[in-house]
Amino acid sequence: MINSWEIVKELESNNSRLFKEDVIEKHLKEKDFQEGLAMCLDPLVTFGVKQVPESENDGDGLNWEDFKKSSNLLINRDRTGHAARDLIIDLMNLSSNEQWNNWYRRILIKDLRCGVSEKTVNNVAKRMDLKFRVPVFSCMLAHDGAKHPKKIKGDCLVEYKYDGVRVIAIVMKGKATLYSRNGKIFNNFGHIEEALSKPEYNNIVFDGEVMSDDFQALMKQVYRKSGAKTEDAYLALFDMLPLKEFNDGKSKLNSFERKQELNKLSMTFGSEIKLVDYEVINFDSEKGQDKFLKMNKDALDKGFEGLMIKPNDNYYESKRSHAWLKIKPFIEVTLKVMDIQEGTGKHEGKLGAFHVEGKDDGKFFSLSVGSGLTDEQREKYWAAKDKLIGRLIEVRADAITKSIEGEHFSLRFPRFKSFRGFEEDEKI
DSSP: OOOOOHHHHHHOOOOOHHHHHHHHHHTTTSSSHHHHHHHHTTTOOOOOOOOOOOSOOOOSSHHHHHHHHHHHHTTTTTSSSHHHHHHHHHHHHOHHHHHIIIIIIIHHHHHOOOSOHHHHHHHHHTTOOOOOOOOOOOOEEEGGGGGOGOEEEEEEEEEEEEOOOEEEEEEEOOOOOOOTTSSSOOOOOOHHHHHHHGGGGGEEEEEEEESSSSSHHHHHHHTTTSOOOTTTEEEEEEEEEHHEEEEEEEHEEEHHHHHHHHHHHHGGGTTTTTEEEEEEEETTSSHHHHHHHHHHHHHHHTSSSSSEETTTEEHHHHHHHHEEEEEOEEEEEEEEEEEEEOOOOOTTTSEEEEEEEEEEEEEEEEEOBBBBBOHHHHHHHHHHHHHHTEEEEEESSSSSEOOOOOSSSEEEEEEEEOOOOTTTTOOO
C-alpha cells in the first residue's frame, strides 16, 4: 500500500485535471487517504491553530490512527493555546520528514498544495459509485433583481448592499471561525473572531460583510500571511441561522423572523459588530414605492454598492436563490421631449429614440433615450409623434455623466420609464 504523502507528491507532479483524477481514483478506497482528504478539505473541520511549522527533523514515523486521535483533540478544542502548540511540536517530532511536511502538516493548515479540491474528489467518488463525499461549503447568494422584477412584490426587507468582503462566521465550542463565501478560512480578523467567540453564540452562523474605510486597502490585508493591519475593520451583519440549518441547506425561520432574532442578539455585540441598516417595504403600495426610491437615492448618495431585496416570507438557502435579489442603485430624472427620432433596421417606421433635454437637480441634461420601450410602444408613440413634443418623460439610468464637450450632462444606460403627464410640460 502506498503512503498518503507519496500520493500527494504524485498529485503535485502533473497539473492535468484528468491526471489528478486518475491518481485519486487509484487510491480513494484507502482508508487513511480518504479520511485525510475529508479532514483537510471539509471547511467546517478546523484545528484552531494558525501557525504549523515545517519539519527539519526526520522522526521514526507516526501512524495515521495516532495522528487522527491527536488532531481530534485540536478539532474539539480540547487542546488550545500553548497546549495545542506543544501537541503539534510532539506530532512533528514523531513524524518522518516527508510524512509531516507533505501530509500531516498540510492537513493541519487545510491546504494539500497539490491542486486538488473537494469538487475534484467528489467527482471521482461519484464516478466510482462510492458513498464517500467531502462536504461542500455553500452559503446563500443573490440573483439580479433587474432580471426578476415580478418577484419584487409585497412586504420585503430592503437592505443597503455594503461593498466589503463577504464573511460567514461560524461559532463552535465558544470559538468563531471566519470563512469566505467559498469556505476558505480568514485568519486576519482576530478582533472580529474574538468578539464572536462567546459560548452564547455556539452553533450559530453569522452572515455579513467585513468593512473598512478603505476597501482597496482592506483587500490587500485579507490574505496577508503576517503583519496584516485590519484593526479598523468591522463585521456588518445582515443574517444569522443555526449551524444545523446552514448545513442542511435551509433555514426554518423566514427572512423577517431571522432579522428579529438578529436584532435581539445585537444587544450583546461590541463595536466590532454592526447590523446592516434595513427597511421593511410593501412594494404593492405607492408609499412603499416612494420609500424604495428614497432608499435608492440614499444608496447613491452614501456610496453603497446597491440594495438587497429579501421578501419577508422567504428562507435562507445555502445556494443562489431568488429569496435574495440584488439591485444596483439607479437615477431617475424627468426631462422634456425635444425631438422624436425614427428607428433603423427592425425599428424602421417606428420610434427609435426620444431626444430629451431639461434641468434636474441643478444640472442641464441633453441626451437620446431609446431603451426601455416595447415594440408596441414604439409603434404607438411614432404614430402620435407630433403630440409628444414638449411632453415630460421619466428616464431611469445607472449614473450621471458629463458630455464629451463638457457643456451639459448625460446619463449612462438611459431607459424610458414613463410619461409624467398628459399635456405639454405637465408633471404628475
